[in-house]
Amino acid sequence: MQSVWTLLSWGSEGWLDDIAYGAFVTVSLALATLPLGLLIGFLIALAKQSSERSLRLAGDIYTTIFRGLPELLTLFLVFFGAQIGIQQAVRLFNPEATVEVNSFISGMIALGVVFSSYASEVFLSAFRAIPHGQYEGGFAVGLSKAQTMRLVVLPQLIRIALPGLANLWLILLKDTSLVSAIGLTDILRQAGVAARVTKHAFLFFGVAALIYLALAIVSSVGISAIERWVGKQEAHR
Template sequence: MDNFLSLLSFGPDGWGDQLAAGTWMTIRLAVATVPFGLVLGFFIALAKVSERRWLRFIGETYTTVFRGLPELLTLFIIYYGGQVLLQRVVSLVAPNAQVEVNSFVAGMFALGMVFAAYASEAFVGAIRAIGKGQFEAGDALGMRRATTWFVVVLPQLIRLSLPALGNLWLVLLKDTSLVSVIALNDLLRMTNIAVGATKQPFFFYLVALLIYLALSIISSIGLSKLETRFGRGYGAAR
């Protein structure tokens, strides 16, 4: 038992520093991905409920593609394909320049694009649940459409879509482990390095499992509090 605890110690004799750094990288990646995914997903949702057919086509095509592709394949396309594309663009200006895509940025974009595809469905359901009467009431009061969106619709949209978005956050936390294949030092990659060095796969993978579980439990508590906060007064009003 003491031997296992020493493996988790901080300093040159243990792997605590590496696992902590990997956990912090996982959290940073997930937190950085969410705003990008939410904004993109919101605009995709607007396209899908638009009265313009070509916008609906773009929105539906996006969600069909990114919900249908495996997340790992999307990550490879963004990381390697983006690097090839950037290299060709830069070569037009500086033929001898070498471009290397940052693993963190590539992971954020890849996971964010998948997150957006699913988030758009949550937003679409919320928008349809609100109904057109809210916009008509805003028009009757002389409010601009943008003001109606931000003052009347958006608070309701957050409340209605929050449970689904919370589930997507929990899925995203687990999907961050995929970035280990593009050499980003997240929790899973640092765990794999520790396993290779110590030959203790069961112990370190169990530790990683407990860390992911702890992150999920903390997130669930936080999401529950958010749902309570945004739903405050709604039950009483009904």
């Protein structure tokens, strides 16, 4: 029976290095997903606040679908769906080829799509909080539509949307644990391997949970720093 500290040490005896690698994968997946989700979410929100009915309908369909599906199912749909789709496309040219879809990319797409459908709602309510006079003011000083968006609306939008987006980031960080189901070596998968090998399941899953907790705490500190900074920007004007 090894002691707990040997099990949690760095190196070939312990598992800390493996779990640290898992934490690295988790964080990089979340960081890679964030810009993708923010971009798609912003575009969907633009569509949903447009005066054109068909655009609103298209945006609403998107959110209804991806907010209604379980994240795990979305992940499997992307992972296996992309595998089958690409396989069939490649088979047209090369019947022998087999395709292995990257689970990191699949996770990024699936989580990004889920994140964006929630983010679009956050952006949408932020859009609604910006008075119409801001657009009219932008027009009155001769800014083009794109300039009004970039210089007038966006800085206010970010400030209003920040708390909602911070919440979504914390959810995203937790949702990354699902990719362990499609074989990505994140925190939870590494902890699972360690638990199977050493039979100390409670210890390793407990450590995994604590690492997620630590990531959440670090994120909260970072978020409040960003909020302070953004608040200061506002005060200076």
